[in-house]
Amino acid sequence: MFRALLRNLLRRRQVEHDLDQEIRTYADILADEKARSGIPRTEAERAARIELGGIEQVKEQVRASRTGAWFDALAADLRYALRTLQRNPGFAAVTVLTLALGIGANTALFSIVNALLLRDLPYRDASRLVYVTEFWPHEPYAPGPPSPDFVNWQVHARLLDGIQAYGGGGDLTLTTSGDAVRLNGTVVTAGLLDMLGVQLALGRNFTPEEDRPGAAPVVILGYALWQRHFGGSSDIIGKQIELDGGGRTVIGVLPATFAFPDNNFGQELLLPLGLDLNPGWRERDLRLLRVMARVKPGVTVEALHTELAELVRRTASEEPPQFVTMRKDMEIRLIPLRQWLTGGVSRAVLVLQAAVAMVLLIGCLNVANLQIARGIARRKEMALRTALGAGRARITRQLLTESLLLSALGGVAGLALGYGALHLIRSFLPAGLHLADTIRIDPPVLAFTLAIAIMSGIVTGLAPVLAASQTRLDVTLKEGSSRTSEPGSHHRLHRGLVIAEVAVAMVLLAGSGLLVRSFARMASLDPGFDPDGVLTLRIALPARKYATDQSRATFLSQLLERAAAIPGVQNAAIGGGLPLIGARIRAGTWVDGRPAPPPGGRPSIPVTGVSSNYFETLRIPLLSGRAFTEADRDSSPHAVIVNRAFADRFFPGEDALDRNITFGGSKDLNQIVGIAGNVRQGGLRIAAEPAIYVSYRQIPESEILLVLRSRLPRAALSAAAATTIRSIDPDVPVYDVATMQDRLGEALSIQRANMALMGVFAALALLLASIGIFGVIAYMVNRRSLEIGIRMALGAQRSDVLKMVLGHGMILALIGIAIGLGGALAATRALRTMLFEVSPNDPWTLAASAVLFAGVAAAACYIPARRAVRVDPMTTLRHD
């Protein structure tokens, strides 16, 4: 069969020739027979032809019975469709472009949905991996499970195929040949890589013995680091490298494809976590961990949650009281790995996918409308073909072939557009999203593109089919003029499609309006400091060299002094944290003299060590009291500054100034000497929370930010700062150099990306819907030019005609806008998490979008309406 199909398709000429020969021979032999019986030769040939019933007809019957006969019909339909489109290049171009925009946007978005939400994660059997965390419901900050809980689960949980922990290894300094580099490390339990199914590129994994305190120091290198710093040499296994001033033996190298399943942790170096499991560990080793588990097949996340919570309850009696109080009220939360990895953007990506689906829908409705208009113009052609014997199925097939050809062209162009848009859209995704690297156009995406192209072809082809099926032969063929009224059903379909288009576009416009307003809200937000002209650099003091508070404080005061002396620097300050970045330390805090809460019941407040001119440099206003002074060095009680949110929370209605507070484990009193303005500490989206500032001398941190206010160009300033730091100690690495404007822009970037993408799609929808309105009105004006001519001949004023035409269009637009507003009220709820300080039903935004849409619709109606009033009644009436 298949060979027959191939032969029929590929060797058409030979097949046709053979067929012709065969039938002719039949006729000849028949004639021979007749001639033998005595009839003259010419008579015999004629009789044979008649008996045969026409050579061409027989051949046609054979062709129709052949395998692949449909292919011939398809080829004929395609040829016919191509000819039809060539005669209407404008229609073809508009249609292909419309579909290409819709299909392209969908292809690009779907490739993101595919990479983030559909494709397998790069870990073995990732659907069974869950992220396990514990948190206090009243704390925005999720500390993660404490190590005793982790060990408890690792030993006792039965619904698991493994539970492993990791944590920030902090930034480590790698010294190779006198050059200090700052690297991002992560500490992991020995079984983590196995649980994830990671095969090392080189060497071996950690052994359980290496994952204990006091074990010989070992390290696994990230692939990029191995390539960059060790030339990708396999000799590296077994070698010692200098990390934070101590030697560590390299035992393995991660594969190039490895991405740590936690965006917050680096993968340049992996070190053993080294948890102490000896008897009595509960008292000695309390760490907050990140935990990931693999559930047994068939076990639900809920069942595992119940088991883990039960284990925590059961062991409570064996635990030391201070631990029990600390973890009191802590809740366990299990998040499937994929949800956790994409949690931040999956909603936005799905919303955008829905938006582009709407754009494609509008595009299809538009094309369907064009097709109907053409269908009406082609009524005669269709009627004639029906009269000549073409069945309804044959005509349907032909019309569908035409629209599928258009959508195929649109699909190819759309694929190219989508490929181009991919880079653009990818650049909008948040930087930490490592799955973003896997976004590409692969076979599933191609299949999706093909599917939506075919669907668009069917949707746009169905409308003219419906219109054609309503054609009444007798009426159509008798019709003289093409400019009189037509069956009402066409009108209804036509108008219905335009209303639907407008409604869908209205939903998109309202959605993008909300995002624009959110962005405007966020961008105009007072972050609480002045980001202009401030450069920040992060430095880290190597732990071994700067082991004591004294040595760190000395370095830092030296740094402050020399940085302030850089020519062109107006202010130099240091801080353990920064606005938008947050503090590194949190401490349980209480007001002195108030009845003490149970241990662990004290609110945990971020504490930032800062230099005296920190507030001046960042221009954070001091609302009352004073800044730190040199005299605060060893004062007792220690001087602290709190922010307004702190004062409001701990001293509502009272004056916080001069009150004493305690925080951390220490019983030392801290006197509030100043109250600073609130800054957005944890990021722009998070309202200011209470904060404590102390003098950096009280808590000299090893990782600190240098803050410089200067008018110098950024490059010159950062070079000068780096030189200054190196002049104090060349072993101190400088990294994460960014202006405060950069950091602000980064904080705004997701909001900006959501707004920009949604805005582009909404603009596209608005444009397409306007073209739809324009098309319908222009078509109406054209069809009714005779009527308009008669009206004007009878004395109608131009303004009357203008009003009539505009009115027709605006009624459609307004009905669509009203339906769309109703839809928007329901649909924008999906946007809630993407909005910032704007309600999903914000009346101002909805009203503004509706007014904008109405204005654009009026413009779209006005152009054809103008043409209507230019109608010269005499010309029109004489036309027929």
Added chain:
Amino acid sequence: MAAEDLLPGTLDLLILQTLSLGPQHGLGISRRIEQITGGTFRVMPGSLFPALHRMEEQSWLAAEWGESETNRKAKYYRLTKSGSKRLGLEKVRWDKVALAIRSALEAR
């Protein structure tokens, strides 16, 4: 009776049976069917050739060019192995149908 009046599948049976007697060209097949059915069936080219081409595509028949009795270049069809098998099946089927129809007609 024209071939169009045949029961579905009967034309195939007649062609296969005819060719089981030896290779033949189109007109020859048509003539032989006329002969062996005592002139009851006359197969017209409009049904004959589509059937021949269809059965050739299904590999029941094979065809090659040869010389006719009147020295014309004609396409000769012959039965293939799967064609003979098919003929056997068709015969059994036909017997069944014929028996069923006869008993239906004789039923009172």
